[in-house]
Amino acid sequence: MDVLILLVPLALGLGGLALVLFLWTLRSGQYDDLDGAAQRILHDDPPSRRNGETT
Amino acid sequence: MNDTTRIVPAAAPASIRTCAHCGADSVERFCCAGCAAAHGLIGALGLAGFYNRASLPPGTLRPAPPPAPGFAARARALDDGRHELDLLVHGLSCGACVWLIEQALAADPAVRRARVSLGTKRLTVVWEGAADHAEELAGLVARLGFAVGPWTSACLRASDDSERRALILALGVAAFGAMNVMLVSVAVWVGTDMGEATRSFMHWLSALIGLPVIAVAGVPFYRSAWRSLRAGRANMDVAISLAVLLTAAMSLSETLRNGPYTWFDGALTLLFLLLAGRVLEGAARRKARGAAAGLLALGTGTAMRIDAEGRAEAVATEELRAQDRLMVATGERLAVDAIADTEALLDSAAVTGESRPVRIARGAVLPAGAINLGTPLLVTARSATADSSLAMAARAMEQAEQVRSRFVAFADRVAHAYVPVVHTLAAATFLLWWIGFGTGWQPALVNAVAVLIITCPCGLAIAVPAVQVVAVGSLFRRGVLVTTGTALERLAAADHVVLDKTGTLTRGEPELIHDGSWTEPDLRAAASLAAVSRHPLARALLRAAPAAIPAPGAVEVPGRGVAIGDIRLGSPDFAGAVDDPDSMTLVLARAGQPPVRFRFTDALREDAPAAVAALERLGLSTEILSGDAPGPVAAAAAACGIAAQRARATPRDKVERIAELQAQGRHVLAVGDGINDAPALAAAHVAASAPGATDLAQSAADLVLRTPRLAALPAAIATARRAQRIARQNIAASLVYNVIAVPFAVAGLVSPPLAAAVMASSSLMVTINALRAGKEQPWTS
Numbered sequence A: 001m002d003v004l005i006l007l008v009p010l011a012l013g014l015g016g017l018a019l020v021l022f023l024w025t026l027r028s029g030q031y032d033d034l035d036g037a038a039q040r041i042l043h044d045d046p047p048s049r050r051n052g053e054t055t
Numbered sequence B: 001m002n003d004t005t006r007i008v009p010a011a012a013p014a015s016i017r018t019c020a021h022c023g024a025d026s027v028e029r030f031c032c033a034g035c036a037a038a039h040g041l042i043g044a045l046g047l048a049g050f051y052n053r054a055s056l057p058p059g060t061l062r063p064a065p066p067p068a069p070g071f072a073a074r075a076r077a078l079d080d081g082r083h084e085l086d087l088l089v090h091g092l093s094c095g096a097c098v099w100l101i102e103q104a105l106a107a108d109p110a111v112r113r114a115r116v117s118l119g120t121k122r123l124t125v126v127w128e129g130a131a132d133h134a135e136e137l138a139g140l141v142a143r144l145g146f147a148v149g150p151w152t153s154a155c156l157r158a159s160d161d162s163e164r165r166a167l168i169l170a171l172g173v174a175a176f177g178a179m180n181v182m183l184v185s186v187a188v189w190v191g192t193d194m195g196e197a198t199r200s201f202m203h204w205l206s207a208l209i210g211l212p213v214i215a216v217a218g219v220p221f222y223r224s225a226w227r228s229l230r231a232g233r234a235n236m237d238v239a240i241s242l243a244v245l246l247t248a249a250m251s252l253s254e255t256l257r258n259g260p261y262t263w264f265d266g267a268l269t270l271l272f273l274l275l276a277g278r279v280l281e282g283a284a285r286r287k288a289r290g291a292a293a294g295l296l297a298l299g300t301g302t303a304m305r306i307d308a309e310g311r312a313e314a315v316a317t318e319e320l321r322a323q324d325r326l327m328v329a330t331g332e333r334l335a336v337d338a339i340a341d342t343e344a345l346l347d348s349a350a351v352t353g354e355s356r357p358v359r360i361a362r363g364a365v366l367p368a369g370a371i372n373l374g375t376p377l378l379v380t381a382r383s384a385t386a387d388s389s390l391a392m393a394a395r396a397m398e399q400a401e402q403v404r405s406r407f408v409a410f411a412d413r414v415a416h417a418y419v420p421v422v423h424t425l426a427a428a429t430f431l432l433w434w435i436g437f438g439t440g441w442q443p444a445l446v447n448a449v450a451v452l453i454i455t456c457p458c459g460l461a462i463a464v465p466a467v468q469v470v471a472v473g474s475l476f477r478r479g480v481l482v483t484t485g486t487a488l489e490r491l492a493a494a495d496h497v498v499l500d501k502t503g504t505l506t507r508g509e510p511e512l513i514h515d516g517s518w519t520e521p522d523l524r525a526a527a528s529l530a531a532v533s534r535h536p537l538a539r540a541l542l543r544a545a546p547a548a549i550p551a552p553g554a555v556e557v558p559g560r561g562v563a564i565g566d567i568r569l570g571s572p573d574f575a576g577a578v579d580d581p582d583s584m585t586l587v588l589a590r591a592g593q594p595p596v597r598f599r600f601t602d603a604l605r606e607d608a609p610a611a612v613a614a615l616e617r618l619g620l621s622t623e624i625l626s627g628d629a630p631g632p633v634a635a636a637a638a639a640c641g642i643a644a645q646r647a648r649a650t651p652r653d654k655v656e657r658i659a660e661l662q663a664q665g666r667h668v669l670a671v672g673d674g675i676n677d678a679p680a681l682a683a684a685h686v687a688a689s690a691p692g693a694t695d696l697a698q699s700a701a702d703l704v705l706r707t708p709r710l711a712a713l714p715a716a717i718a719t720a721r722r723a724q725r726i727a728r729q730n731i732a733a734s735l736v737y738n739v740i741a742v743p744f745a746v747a748g749l750v751s752p753p754l755a756a757a758v759m760a761s762s763s764l765m766v767t768i769n770a771l772r773a774g775k776e777q778p779w780t781s
Helices: A003-027 A034-040 B033-044 B095-106 B133-143 B153-159 B161-190 B196-217 B219-230 B236-257 B264-297 B389-404 B410-436 B441-455 B458-477 B487-493 B501-505 B520-530 B536-544 B608-617 B630-640 B651-663 B675-683 B695-700 B712-746 B752-774
Strands: B082-089 B111-117 B122-128 B148-150 B302-306 B312-316 B325-328 B338-340 B344-347 B358-360 B377-381 B480-482 B496-499 B506-512 B555-557 B561-564 B567-570 B585-590 B593-604 B621-625 B644-646 B668-672 B686-689 B703-705
Touching: A003 B161, A003 B196, A034 B095, B033 B095, B033 B133, B082 B133, B095 B111, B095 B133, B122 B133, B133 B148, B161 B196, B161 B219, B161 B264, B161 B752, B196 B219, B196 B236, B196 B264, B219 B236, B219 B264, B236 B264, B236 B410, B236 B441, B264 B441, B264 B458, B264 B752, B410 B441, B410 B458, B410 B712, B441 B712, B441 B752, B458 B480, B458 B487, B458 B712, B458 B752, B480 B712, B487 B686, B487 B712, B496 B501, B496 B651, B501 B506, B501 B630, B501 B668, B506 B536, B520 B536, B520 B561, B520 B567, B520 B585, B520 B593, B536 B585, B536 B593, B593 B630, B608 B621, B608 B630, B608 B712, B621 B630, B621 B651, B630 B644, B651 B668, B651 B675, B668 B675, B675 B686, B675 B695, B686 B695, B703 B712, B712 B752
Parallel strands: B496 B621, B496 B668, B621 B644, B668 B686, B686 B703
Antiparallel strands: B082 B122, B082 B148, B111 B122, B302 B312, B302 B325, B325 B377, B338 B377, B344 B358, B480 B703, B506 B593, B555 B561, B561 B567, B567 B585, B585 B593
16 A cells, blocks of 8 residues: 555645646636637637738 | 518619628618728728628628717726726627627727627727727727627626636535545445555545535535525525535544544535536526626716806716706707706607607606607706606615515525424434434434435535526527526416506507508608618618618708708608698608608517417416507507506506505516616516616516517516426425435435435436426427
């Protein structure tokens, strides 16, 4: 059972890391606009590269 | 929405196509000057790719008149000379719109940050420089074709971010704890050959993770339980908090004495499941409330105040005082009760329910909420906004609403009876084992807590929220916003409908009558003149012929008509025709031709008779209570097949009638749109506001109809009844579960793995059953 001394802190550390990451995503407002985030990924062209195309 | 196809004939010019900006039917490349300007603007910004990506209903993007100024006052100064402004953006319905607005604002050199939230329709923009730049930024968004309004405190309340964040935080923490503790617990459950020391280590590890997580993730429940206890009542959260805290205490004691099992995993899984239910429930209602608050925010306006030197300034309506001099433009809604300097022509449908324009003599009082149809008016405010008849109605509404807030949801009533029973049972189990069987207090406590965990209203707590989420979401997609928590339950109980006429059964806006007194060319000629005016009748004419091109050089004489050379369109006396007793008439006069009369009426909504019939089929009796004259009320009642009717009802009459019905034990559903309906809506058991209703009526209603179809109402009732049935099934099922499991718990036969299995399966069962509540029924059946 000596291996637990290594595995338990490792498991806790990984879990804790995920928790910290989750708290960071929450603080930075990533859950505030779930509908928008799903759409936004499709529209990322910076305007500077667009050259006034017409429809 | 508009019946354009019916009026534009099939043999219309082949040149009819769709507007390159808004997509509405149009003769030219653009349907109006606003769209042409918006298209030019988008092209100049290099954002024309927008049109390839946008998916919007035709006509949504047609630019409205520029927003009233007053945004500068709402801008917040940040440090280092920047300003921040929140705006509510309407017509925002796809990712491309978000992209367009963000990119268009980013093209402004002063703008540092622009971010649109699709979920809440909120635009946050930060710029360098003076606060005044806010007007230009708001104007820019409006020129693109999106109506903008201030982001009011009501919007903020509705979007409720802090509460939601706290719930998501608790959910995330509970998920972390539940997963990690379960990992350890499974090792204890299967590791039967585990040594005492290792098991003790595992228990301590569980406690190390479990206790802080229970302390953090349970806060939403502890808070609500504490509030409820202080009010002297036991709600579901009291049971949840007690079960979680007692389980934690018992598990700690088991850890200290190194018992066979700890129950941290059960407590944490319970918290996780319950929090998931809360987050989902909040998300569905938040969306509906946000949409409703957004509808209101567009109406929060400004008024034009004339100061002593005769200068006009825009002020927020809340700041108006008695004796202020105000300018009321044609088509503008009066914010306060006022006295006009001249005779006035008002549309007071929202205030009294009167469907025809009313002439008000000089010096008489113009009621707040009425719309000026005539020439721009100079008026003197009689009272501050807070004392106007509008605010009085709002207060009457609040009073009536307090009665309704005493309604207790079915789930809470069940909890009220259930919680004491469960706690008595747990206490009895403890005493039975401790005193009866003479075991130590620790094993006795384990069995007592097992009873609490098994009976913990997990399924019960998810049973109703899950149904709510599904039903509210399904109604939202069909254009019915459910804004209060117990609305569906009250709606399901409704057995009598009190309907308003103007704006509810009817459209509340004039519609051209096809009485054969005009021809298609007449209509087109008149509509091209009408296109320059904002008068309601001119707008109605334009709706009947949307392809009309605004006549160049047409001049409007406000409140009377439009003229170009010797062609005149306007009120009968303006066009030189015989006056009509019915003031809902426009006359087109052309040299050498007889005058053409266009008559308008406040037409019935197309599906009103069908909707009333559907209500009757659902077993609800119907009745009209209207402030309008007896003639139009009787006509509408006959058309819809409603026998009970009353005309010229004041707001007080309506409230009294509803109180009388409720005293007879009826559950009244009130449907209305006007300011005069608001107190009645608040007094009723459950209330719905008609499509296009006034702000006050919307805030008094539990359900806000956004679709123009009245058939949404019977459909909502059917959905509510179905949801109610499923919620009861769920509650019954989880109670049955408990009845079967409790004897085992009392007998001390329940182990943590078994408890975990019971909890998960009962939650899963009620959730799957809840999904049935969203089954979309056809509108009329």
